[in-house]
Amino acid sequence: MSSEKDTIDSAGIPSDQDIHQNTNRTTEDFKQLKTIASLRRDSSSLDEKNIKGDVQDIKIAEIGDDTALDVENDVELVLDKARGLTIEECRKLIKDLLEEHTYDYNFAATQKDKLRKLLDGPAEGQSAEEWEILLKKETALNIFYSPYPEVRAITRPDDDVNMPCETIRAHLLGYLWACIGQFINSLFNSRYPSITLQSSVAQILLYPCGMFLAWSLPDWGVTIFGKRHTLNPGPWTYKEQMFSTIIANVGLTSAYCFWNIQTQQVYYGDKWLTPEYEILLLLSTQLMGLGFAGMLRRFVVYPIQALWPNILPTVALNRALLVKETHESINGWRMSRYKFFFIFLIGSFNRFR
Incomplete structure (x- = not known):
């Protein structure tokens, strides 16, 4: 187990510590990196305790604009789907995805090329373990989340059926x-x-x-x-x-x-x-x-x-209106987005002399 982990780490897969130290990544990159790092472990060691620990690490991590990420449910769902897939299932899902989006011009051509190269097997200088991890990660993101980064940035991969809607x-x-x-x-x-x-x-x-x-x-x-x-x-x-x-x-x-x-x-x-x-x-x-x-x-x-x-x-x-934001001091300011909006809305109707 340790030799397999060392092989994958030497191939360039980021460790948990590397991810927490990198505070300049976007939310989407952070999710993907965390997915790869979690998949480094052997499936036998991915028990419920380890999953909860990884997700909690993401929840308290800070990236970009120092805003805490609350993506516990998102990451849990993606990790569960990725761990349960075999290589054959991943290949079939990606093939069906590429065929379905053949004439979809909203699906980035670079992403299509990346998925096609994954279907060809490990690239030159890439280990089989690293290729399998990347294959499962891309399958989970594109199949069980969304193939469009714009959609993933503002939505969640699951649905809370108990949340009131048509009230x-x-x-x-x-x-x-x-x-x-x-x-x-x-x-x-x-x-x-x-x-x-x-x-x-x-x-x-x-x-x-x-x-x-x-x-x-x-x-x-x-x-x-x-x-x-x-x-x-x-x-x-x-x-x-x-x-x-x-x-x-x-x-x-x-x-x-x-x-x-x-x-x-x-x-x-x-x-x-x-x-x-x-x-x-x-x-x-x-x-x-x-x-x-x-x-x-x-x-x-x-x-x-x-x-x-x-x-x-x-x-x-x-x-932005309904998802709770973390109230923290940024450059000396402790103001919610909604309060900021109404202050400038009221001020826009006043004349400044």
Whole structure:
């Protein structure tokens, strides 16, 4: 066992001490290095105690901007998947991945070349043990996490099914801000200068509203089909924030038929337009769009290649709002991101003379 470890260490695989001493790496690099270091051990020695110790080391480690990493669940899941794979399974998974992403231009060409070289076996000067470790690490990251680094940076590889999502308060806030946003955007849609309430603004405003409801609402509820539905299931969660954001985002965009109605009234002078016609035109076009969206889910939502870059900032913002940050002194400052934002938001409306 010791000779195998020495062989792998001499091949350039970082040790635990090397990883902790390197404080200038990105979060993604840190996860990958830690995965390699953990896989150095023989499978017989990877007991539960060692796993917990490795993950705890990551949790308290500090890198980059001296922010403590809380990636315990992420690393545990990736390590479990990597340790349970054989070389044949890794080869098959990577082959299927490359075939599936043949025409995926979001999947970096350099990453594809790296995976193809791994399938060819150990490179020149690379030991079999080092190649196996790298093969398992890349398989775990690309198959059981995400092949896109942009997605891995803002998401988690697992899902907490017990976290509240479609709660009464989440529905309430989502519909409320959808109505407010639609009213503002429709009112100023054809006026200059126009004012538009963006989804990012609704996200930021949803957060204090959700926190307020979590603090103020009583825990009143009913049980339906064995599941309890309550006004206040506990702290405002990440899933509730995302669910309310989706509802509000759907209602923020003004319906295209508004332009049709305004054009008919202003430019064509149609006098036969009635409220009934306008309402039916609005419902028919909106429901048709939602229907097409539902039918196309298997092509534009479910495939892993369906990567929509404009959605990533929304996910990143919700994660920044809901994931707890470590309060520490940085250059003499001890201020949360949300407090910093509101100070400058209020200051932007004041005149400095």
